[in-house]
Amino acid sequence: MKESVLIQENKRIKLKFSFLKKDIVFTISLILAVTSSLIYPPKLEYINFQVLFILFSLMLTIKALEELRFLDKFAIAIINKCNNSRSVSAILILLCFFTSMFVTNDVALLTFVPLTLVSSKKTKIPMMETIILQTIAANIGSSLTPMGNPQNLFIYSHYGIKPLPFFSTVLFMAVLGICSIYILIKRMQNRDLKVVLTPMLLDDWKKPAVWGLILAIIIASIFGMVSYQVAFVVTFISVIILNVKLLIKIDYLLLFTFICFFIFIGNISNSNTLQAFASANLKDTTSVYFSSIFLSQFISNVPASILLAEFTTDWKPLLLGVNIGGLGTIIASLASVISYKLFIQANPTESKKYIIKFSLYNFSLLAFLSLIQYFIIKLF
Template identity: 70%
Template sequence: MKESVVIKQKYKLSLSFRFLKKDLVFSISIILAAASCFIQAPKLEYINFHVLVCLFNLMLVIKALEELKILDKLAISLLNKCKNSKSVSAILILLCFFSSMIVTNDVALLTFVPLTLVISKKTNLPMMETVVLQTVAANIGSSLTPMGNPQNLFIYSYFGITPMPFFSTVLFMAILGVSSLYFFIHRLRGNELKVVLTPLTIEDWKKALVWGMVLGVIIASIFGIIPYQIAFIITLMISLLLNAKVLLKIDYLLLVTFICFFIFIGNISHSEAVQNFAGTSLKNPSSVYFSSIFFSQMISNVPASILLANFTTDWKPLLLGVNIGGLGTIIASLASVISYKLFIQSNPSEAKQYLIKFSIYNFSFLAFFVLIQYVILRLLNII
């Protein structure tokens, strides 16, 4: 009897371990959140409910459009117009780069990474590198506009920056980014696409139109045109009316992962040690630049910008630092967590390979951007 209980307990532990190992980022987020609670007591205000609700809304709409075969139709249309996989990847990567300037990096990834995964399934082509480069593209492209990502919006409003100084500061980074992406896209394998797929006909255009309108409402809430709470109620009601099953099909672990990271980031950034270190290390524009990159790797670029803004008036190196700092570790920009979760949801056995490839690409981009941008700042006498 005792042996049976022990075996069952071991089996449960084995299942738990396999589950945690399967979703490494989720596991890390739980460990970090729990460990940080010993440093600082967590507070409800650390959790960004606006981000969580918008993320939930977008996942619902994307899943609903996927169920209606809208993504399949877009994928087939794209595949039938392209002759090789390299041209498909180029379009998908550049879509993330340019759309992230308007709809934010996380929305761009939530929109186009699922399309990439659908194309991968239809062609049996590996698209891991494409998804990684989409993530890099979204993080770089979003740096060009104040509304492209949360840290830009915060710095833009906090320091009262006007459009021309802002764009002149980040323009070279965007040019450098699209040039680098072109180089890596050119290196991708260009497998010939021999398949000609029959165009899909959407059976229920009325539902597709309704979901399209809901997506418009959600994007309006992201821009602050309407309250995100109203967008949530509308999205939830439409889901219950048109397809209640879609509520069971979205990745709730992604939301839990974000909550854990919010707790970890909040606890760490509000700890006395981090506050003291930030206060003493920001002595000149050069230290602001490197500190913002360093803190972004540890606590993500949005809280890094909020934390460091309290200790400096040098907004240019801070702006560039937190945007460049979005490259590197997977938590440097939480938008990177979104594409990772979407990818492993479709390819659960490739989580480790994805993280390795993600790290190689992101740290390569990070090292290149840190060095080149530093040289430019020195030449312009900004640091």
């Protein structure tokens, strides 16, 4: 009887903490926040509530558009008109690049990688290379706007950057990235085919229109044209009225990850040793740039941006570094993990092959973009 009770208790404990294994970045951030709080008392002022409220509003709105499958309709309509494998791949890759600017790199991949897997199944053509390039395209495309990814949103808010300086800083990198992707697409094998995906019909355009308007209000709040508090209230009330279930469908662990990193970084910023180390090693543009790229490879670019922002006022190399640093290892950008998981679910025996090819493409582009952008930084 006692053994049975113990087994049940163990199962309950495993269920309670299983989510920690699923999101390793959150787990690390939680451990760091708790550990550092034992040394330095945390303060509420460490938390950037503007970033959290905007991110929460974006997540709700994007989840609403995702459930309406608004992007899927247009993607399927375009793909059905293609007559060769290269044009299908090109459209799927470019859709990730351009949509990630507005709906984040995560959502772009969650939307279009499944479409790629369906296309691959229907045409009997392997599309591993397409999915890898979709991932790269989403990570590069999302760097072009403040709302494209979480690290941009944080840096834009933290430093109070204006739109023109922001866009002028990342534009060349994004152009260089899309040119590189175009060259890689042209090198892909090309086969004649006809993809036929079941067309989707939107019976009601009112909801997509309403959520599109709400997204516009949130974007306006990012650019300082509307108060972020107003944008949050509008979003929250809309969710209550239109689809209250959205409140239980978004990724709260991402928000808690931000909170944990805010607390951890706020705590350790009181460390004289770390302050001395950061002051010695983040003293110029070059060190900030390469430190952000290097750190992103091991802890991903979102926490890298939060950590380094505490010790430098030079936002341009940090912004460029964490975005370019999203290339490289599979954990450098959490969006890369999403496409990997989706591919492996459909192709469980090709994990090793995917990692090898992913690493080859990503590290090649990482080296190329890092060096070219570095010379641009030094020139201007």
